[in-house]
Amino acid sequence: MRTQPGQTDPALIRNFCIIAHIDHGKSTLADRMLQITGVVDDRSMRAQYLDRMDIERERGITIKSQAVRLPWDGHVLNMIDTPGHVDFTYEVSRSLQACEGAILLVDAAQGIEAQTLANLYLAMNNDLHIIPVLNKIDLPAAQPEKFAEELAGLIGCDPSDVLRVSGKTGVGVKELLDHVVQTVPAPVGDADAAARALIFDSVYDTYRGVVTYVRVVDGHLGKRERITMMSTQATHETLEIGVISPEPKVADKGLGVGEVGYLITGVKDVRQSRVGDTVTSAAHGATEMLAGYDHPRPMVFSGLYPIDGDEYPELREALDKLQLNDASLVYEPETSAALGFGFRVGFLGLLHMEIIRERLEREFGLSLISTAPNVVYRVVMEDGKELTVTNPSEFPTGGKIAQVFEPVTKSTILAPSEFIGAIMEICQGRRGQLQGMDYLSEDRVEIRYTLPLGEIIFDFFDQLKSRTRGYASLDYEPAGELESELVKVDILLQGEPVDAFSAIVHKDKAYGYGVEMAKKLRELIPRQQFEVPIQAAIGARVIARENIRAIRKDVLAKCYGGDISRKRKLLEKQKEGKKRMKMVGRVEVPQEAFVAALSTESGTDKPKK
Numbered sequence: 001m002r003t004q005p006g007q008t009d010p011a012l013i014r015n016f017c018i019i020a021h022i023d024h025g026k027s028t029l030a031d032r033m034l035q036i037t038g039v040v041d042d043r044s045m046r047a048q049y050l051d052r053m054d055i056e057r058e059r060g061i062t063i064k065s066q067a068v069r070l071p072w073d074g075h076v077l078n079m080i081d082t083p084g085h086v087d088f089t090y091e092v093s094r095s096l097q098a099c100e101g102a103i104l105l106v107d108a109a110q111g112i113e114a115q116t117l118a119n120l121y122l123a124m125n126n127d128l129h130i131i132p133v134l135n136k137i138d139l140p141a142a143q144p145e146k147f148a149e150e151l152a153g154l155i156g157c158d159p160s161d162v163l164r165v166s167g168k169t170g171v172g173v174k175e176l177l178d179h180v181v182q183t184v185p186a187p188v189g190d191a192d193a194a195a196r197a198l199i200f201d202s203v204y205d206t207y208r209g210v211v212t213y214v215r216v217v218d219g220h221l222g223k224r225e226r227i228t229m230m231s232t233q234a235t236h237e238t239l240e241i242g243v244i245s246p247e248p249k250v251a252d253k254g255l256g257v258g259e260v261g262y263l264i265t266g267v268k269d270v271r272q273s274r275v276g277d278t279v280t281s282a283a284h285g286a287t288e289m290l291a292g293y294d295h296p297r298p299m300v301f302s303g304l305y306p307i308d309g310d311e312y313p314e315l316r317e318a319l320d321k322l323q324l325n326d327a328s329l330v331y332e333p334e335t336s337a338a339l340g341f342g343f344r345v346g347f348l349g350l351l352h353m354e355i356i357r358e359r360l361e362r363e364f365g366l367s368l369i370s371t372a373p374n375v376v377y378r379v380v381m382e383d384g385k386e387l388t389v390t391n392p393s394e395f396p397t398g399g400k401i402a403q404v405f406e407p408v409t410k411s412t413i414l415a416p417s418e419f420i421g422a423i424m425e426i427c428q429g430r431r432g433q434l435q436g437m438d439y440l441s442e443d444r445v446e447i448r449y450t451l452p453l454g455e456i457i458f459d460f461f462d463q464l465k466s467r468t469r470g471y472a473s474l475d476y477e478p479a480g481e482l483e484s485e486l487v488k489v490d491i492l493l494q495g496e497p498v499d500a501f502s503a504i505v506h507k508d509k510a511y512g513y514g515v516e517m518a519k520k521l522r523e524l525i526p527r528q529q530f531e532v533p534i535q536a537a538i539g540a541r542v543i544a545r546e547n548i549r550a551i552r553k554d555v556l557a558k559c560y561g562g563d564i565s566r567k568r569k570l571l572e573k574q575k576e577g578k579k580r581m582k583m584v585g586r587v588e589v590p591q592e593a594f595v596a597a598l599s600t601e602s603g604t605d606k607p608k609k
């Protein structure tokens with residue numbers, strides 16, 4: 001194998017990632033590695049160094065993967081930090097394909113959790129060398145002996161092979177780095193072959209355009225070289241090529257076999273530099289692409305509307321900008337009779353949805369109304385026509401529907417065995433079908449269910465947590481679709497259906513849902529100067545009704561005397577209060593009402609207080 005001068009000999013490279021359940025301490029361990037290998041000095045060190053987005057730091061979670069090059073003991077380690085939340089599993093799977101080894105990190109006070117398993121299986125499917133590690137051994141509540149045994153049982157090694165570290169104090173981290181050098185296989189590739197590099201991440205930078213993260217498999221990529229994205233055959237010139245350590249550093253000699261780094265070509269949209277694609281050189285290009293990844297598909301949809309209709313163009317612009325950085329974000333314009341002009345936006349999951357919403361409001365200063373999230377339904381009509389419904393208000397009404405299909409998930413729940421009963425009750429109440437159950441140790445079980453995705457996106461996780469005192473963890477993956485008896489429940493205000501309130505619900509739950517929604521809306525919608533009847537209906541059949549009585553709200557009534565400034569203050573205050581209100585017909589509806597369905601506990605799984 002030929003290595004050009006100045007390039008790293010592949011035999012000295014180790015590419016690894018850290019995978020773990022959320023909050024088990026990946027980012028903290030990554031911080032220690034940055035410090036111990038000396039790429040960040042103690043003075044510039046800050047917690048969660050690699051989480052660059054404000055929102056990542058505030059929430060203490062990792063959203064985008066990061067790749068850093070660390071010098072250690074004459075070797076080059078490329079560490080890829082990955083997010084742990086289920087919504088971002090696709091980020092994890094991309095990163096895994098750029099590695100030969102994975103540190104499987106488990107909190108020594110918590111033990112194995114649902115995402116520990118999910119990530120371990122992903123890593124095993126990618127044939128990665130697994131290094132089992134217990135973290136947080138400094139915690140008084142740590143039970144390293146117990147969990148080393150659990151972990152060893154899971155991956156089939158000896159409990160003494162499980163390393164023990166503390167990302168917080170740094171104990172054991174040097175030994176872990178040594179272990180990475182000794183046990184993770186060096187990358188293998190053909191230096192003389194045509195260049196092939198895998199894109200495992202692609203981010204938009206305001207100043208530099210799209211920064212594409214690649215792992216070179218064969219050949220070499222250099223600066224000022226014309227490259228081709230193999231899936232689209234689009235060619236670009238590499239303007240800059242380098243490595244992250246932990247700030248970007250230009251690599252004059254380019255990147256060779258096994259190296260991980262970034263390239264900049266001047267493209268302005270991450271979709272032109274698609275994750276999973278293979279980069280090759282335009283002149284002597286490779287003919288065969290590397291195995292790609294699954295393209296992330298939106299699982300959850302919600303309508304986003306500006307509170308102030310004039311902000312519609314700003315919302316469009318903001319979504320366009322976010323999409324430059326997030327290829328999984330999809331949206332299209334929609335109009336709602338109740339809410340005006342807005343967008344139907346597709347997300348990977350609820351956390352993704354929350355994050356996008358928060359970024360729109362925070363980074364772009366928009367005030368938004370979001371409708372209750374829903375999944376995608378496939379409706380087959382009697383005449384054989386098929387519809388994909390991403391908005392409940394588009395669900396066809398009338399008797400011509402032949403079949404409705406909804407997405408289902410394979411869900412795995414891990415919890416102490418004392419909660420089996422409670423968990424089964426919740427899942428049964430959500431139309432779940434038990435698939436199996438295994439004991440991981442004497443007192444911890446893994447329970448597998450097939451559950452409709454639509455049932456998970458409504459406060460399922462909160463219910464699970466509250467019924468298991470926070471001990472259960474959940475992971476789910478899409479598992480196709482199932483035929484189901486679903487109906488549309490409409491909500492009418494003053495006799496007029498409000499499209500943004502429509503929901504698709506299982507036939508057996510429709511009645512309970514309608515009654516509860518009507519009740520909830522009566523509480524949430526403030527009294528107006530006229531009476532407002534609220535009705536829930538399936539087609540033309542009204543299934544529930546509530547009334548909001550009229551009042552005459554005169555905020556100035558208590559201001560006798562002529563204190564004009566006080567009056568003005570009261571009026572201002574009232575205006576403030578209205579900011580999050582939307583006029584629907586003649587009725588003022590607060591934002592909370594549009595997501596009321598989120599906390600509607602129809603079914604049997606109400607928490608027992």
Ligand SMILES: Nc1nc2c(ncn2[C@@H]2O[C@H](COP(=O)(O)OP(=O)(O)OP(=O)(O)O)[C@@H](O)[C@H]2O)c(=O)[nH]1
Pocket residue numbers: 020021022023024025026027028029060061062082083084085135136137138139165166167168169
């Ligand atoms: N006592 C102790 N606390 C730790 C240790 N490592 C991490 N923590 C704490 O555990 C919490 C989660 O740590 P993070 O590093 O943010 O976890 P993460 O796995 O990166 O989380 P995500 O990025 O959201 O997946 C933080 O409050 C850390 O301070 C450790 O070794 N000892």
